[in-house]
Amino acid sequence: MKQLKKNFYGNFFRICRSIVRIFYPKYTVQLPNNPGPVVYITHHQNLFGPFILLLWFRECIHAWILHVFLDRKACYDQYVNYTFTERFGWNRSWAKICAFLLSFTVSKLLRSCKGIPVYRGSRQIVNTFKQSTAALVKGESIAIFPDRDYSDSSSEMKDMYDGFLSLEKYYFKTTGQHVCFVPLYVSKNKRTIIGNQGISFRDGQIFKEEKQIVYNKIQAELNRLAVECGDIKQDGRG
Known part of the structure; x- marks a missing residue:
């Protein structure tokens, strides 16, 4: 695995982040060591997830951002x-x-934080995967917010776009290794960014079938973390 690269953000983003951190409550990070670059999968929550992650996460990450x-x-x-x-x-x-x-x-600001453009519904999405693979190979991690309803501010991760899982094909073809997808939950209740061990495709499995299994595991883990943090009650409300 490549050693994680740090400090690739531009000066404009760093300055803006430093100013906002003065006024915005701090979020701690609870995350086990996942060796090598990973792909963090996070709940969007009407911009809350990307905002907190880019503001308080302890390492530089390339966020997938709608190209516009x-x-x-x-x-x-x-x-x-x-x-x-x-x-x-x-x-x-x-x-x-x-x-x-x-x-x-x-x-x-988004160019300065080295966001990766996402071309939804376009053949240019291939460029998103290629750029993401290149970043991972260089030892740089990625953050993806795959919610179908970006305006939903609830804590529950509902339907997700599953296209991001095709990154596995590009990365495996380039490196012969599986992508490490890490569900990462941003908790309003605990003011914490929390994750667990990564989820990867298994060797020798049919991609379409394994894709659904990985999808289900990621979604379930994000909701489990939301319950653990008290953002979703055991009856499912939150």
Whole structure:
């Protein structure tokens, strides 16, 4: 396994993170040692998961980010045509003003934290897998937030996109090793980022069948951690 690389974030992200850390409550990290670079799978929770993970995680990680947020013009269009108008119901003129100001900062910040662009529903998704594989080979870990409903702020991990599991094919083809997927839960109740041992594909199994098994294990572990932290009650509410 490659030794984990550290400190690949850009200066702009580091400065912004340092400022936000002054005002935002600290989250501790409870995570066993998973040797080598890993792929962390985390609950999005309406941006809460990515925000806390990038703010307080103890190592640098490449977050999978929808490609539009890494390009200023595409980010502006996303805010104007969907986020502020369709989702939040803002007046279009007001949305344009806010989008113009915010798109500069967001796109620059996410590029500075070395996010990996995700091209959902496009053949360019191949570039996402190739870039992710290259990062892992260099010893750099990745974070993926696969929730289908990104606006769901509940603690329960529900339906996930399963396409991220195809990263196993690219990584195995390149290295002959299996990807280590680590379910990582961000607990509001305990102010903790918590994970356990990684989950990997097994040797000699049919990919389609093994993919469903790994999917189920990741989802179950994220929800188990949510219950353990008290974010989800035993009756399933949370």
